[in-house]
Amino acid sequence: MRKALEATELQAALQRLSEWRVVEGKLAREFRFRDFADAFAFMSACALRIHALDHHPEWSNVYSSVRVQLVTHDAGGITARDAELAGVMEEIAARFPRG
Amino acid sequence: MRKALEATELQAALQRLSEWRVVEGKLAREFRFRDFADAFAFMSACALRIHALDHHPEWSNVYSSVRVQLVTHDAGGITARDAELAGVMEEIAARFPRG
Amino acid sequence: MRKALEATELQAALQRLSEWRVVEGKLAREFRFRDFADAFAFMSACALRIHALDHHPEWSNVYSSVRVQLVTHDAGGITARDAELAGVMEEIAARFPRG
Amino acid sequence: MRKALEATELQAALQRLSEWRVVEGKLAREFRFRDFADAFAFMSACALRIHALDHHPEWSNVYSSVRVQLVTHDAGGITARDAELAGVMEEIAARFPRG
Numbered sequence: 001m002r003k004a005l006e007a008t009e010l011q012a013a014l015q016r017l018s019e020w021r022v023v024e025g026k027l028a029r030e031f032r033f034r035d036f037a038d039a040f041a042f043m044s045a046c047a048l049r050i051h052a053l054d055h056h057p058e059w060s061n062v063y064s065s066v067r068v069q070l071v072t073h074d075a076g077g078i079t080a081r082d083a084e085l086a087g088v089m090e091e092i093a094a095r096f097p098r099g
Numbered sequence: 100m101r102k103a104l105e106a107t108e109l110q111a112a113l114q115r116l117s118e119w120r121v122v123e124g125k126l127a128r129e130f131r132f133r134d135f136a137d138a139f140a141f142m143s144a145c146a147l148r149i150h151a152l153d154h155h156p157e158w159s160n161v162y163s164s165v166r167v168q169l170v171t172h173d174a175g176g177i178t179a180r181d182a183e184l185a186g187v188m189e190e191i192a193a194r195f196p197r198g
Numbered sequence: 199m200r201k202a203l204e205a206t207e208l209q210a211a212l213q214r215l216s217e218w219r220v221v222e223g224k225l226a227r228e229f230r231f232r233d234f235a236d237a238f239a240f241m242s243a244c245a246l247r248i249h250a251l252d253h254h255p256e257w258s259n260v261y262s263s264v265r266v267q268l269v270t271h272d273a274g275g276i277t278a279r280d281a282e283l284a285g286v287m288e289e290i291a292a293r294f295p296r297g
Numbered sequence: 298m299r300k301a302l303e304a305t306e307l308q309a310a311l312q313r314l315s316e317w318r319v320v321e322g323k324l325a326r327e328f329r330f331r332d333f334a335d336a337f338a339f340m341s342a343c344a345l346r347i348h349a350l351d352h353h354p355e356w357s358n359v360y361s362s363v364r365v366q367l368v369t370h371d372a373g374g375i376t377a378r379d380a381e382l383a384g385v386m387e388e389i390a391a392r393f394p395r396g
Contacts, residue, residue, distance in 0.1 A: 036155055037349070040146045041342035041389075044242070047139045048334040051246045056135055060159030092338075095392035136250070140243035140290075143341070147235040147348045191239075194293035234353055238344045245337045254333055258357030 004077025103176025202275025230297035301374025329396035
């Protein structure tokens with residue numbers, strides 16, 4: 001079963017995920033790449049992991065920027081799976097040159 | 100040079116693009132697919148065309164839904180290139196079963 | 199457990215998969231699309247399903263053509279999972295205009 | 298116009314592309330990744346560049362491996378565009394953990 005993280009668990013997750021913030025109850029981050037090709041290559045790499053995890057982000061792309069928001073609606077908050085997906089995205093983004 | 104479409108040109112474009120609306124000055128549409136895999140496959144197919152056109156959407160994905168907004172910031176409005184990209188996306192989306 | 203299909207099972211599968219042939223012990227098909235963008239969009243759509251099935255093709259791409267070979271090495275032959283993946287690829291390819 | 302590289306030009310290109318070999322008249326390399334997801338993410342990132350360059354590889358994927366062969370049929374040999382595409386692929390592959 002999925003339960004929203006307790007405040008202390010969320011703090012611990014945010015310490016590992018130093019670029020992420022909680023915005024309106026969602027785990028949020030903007031990634032900036034060099035150009036559209038890199039931004040979409042990042043999204044493609046994430047998509048395979050997302051599909052395998054069966055846990056999906058709310059994400060948007062404008063040219064070289066990708067904004068991500070993670071929340072588990074069933075649990076009414078941010079769960080361990082959101083933190084896990086954030087970690088996966090962070091690892092993938094780290095491969096790309098910064099924009 | 101890119102110029103924003105005149106009102107009559109925009110009306111003509113919207114007649115061809117019957118599922119699109121003008122929302123806050125942008126050409127907008129939400130596509131609904133069966134699931135995440137189809138939604139992202141749609142985005143991947145679009146990405147290759149977008150990259151070749153060198154004209155980029157503002158788009159977001161949540162599970163099986165893809166929302167698109169098209170505008171040409173340099174021209175201060177919706178241009179023929181936005182209408183062209185809308186047409187390309189429409190053609191690609193037509194291949195997928197509806198969600 | 200995965201077992202190679204019996205001759206009669208394989209015949210039944212090939213009747214459903216009318217464009218596929220057995221070549222050197224593998225279920226094989228060449229897909230032809232309009233151009234590279236369509237060929238790769240097909241591959242991207244397949245990749246998400248492949249990753250979820252955890253069953254992988256041998257496949258190659260040259261411009262608008264994608265050649266696929268399916269076999270289950272552990273089972274020493276063509277299995278029900280190969281036939282399943284062939285069916286998934288067939289369904290995805292059917293969305294694209296023919297090359 | 299595209300002309301096949303002279304022997305000395307090809308040698309110079311191969312010195313920059315230290316992992317590539319000439320096999321049957323084509324510039325060839327096998328990339329090995331951790332898993333299918335990384336292999337296909339590499340291919341997706343390449344696809345956007347390939348489409349923009351309008352110069353296409355012969356490439357195949359089996360699970361975590363991607364084999365690439367580059368040649369310019371119109372020129373009857375390996376050209377500067379093949380060497381350029383090899384360089385682009387090398388740069389993209391360098392982002393991924395090795396398999």
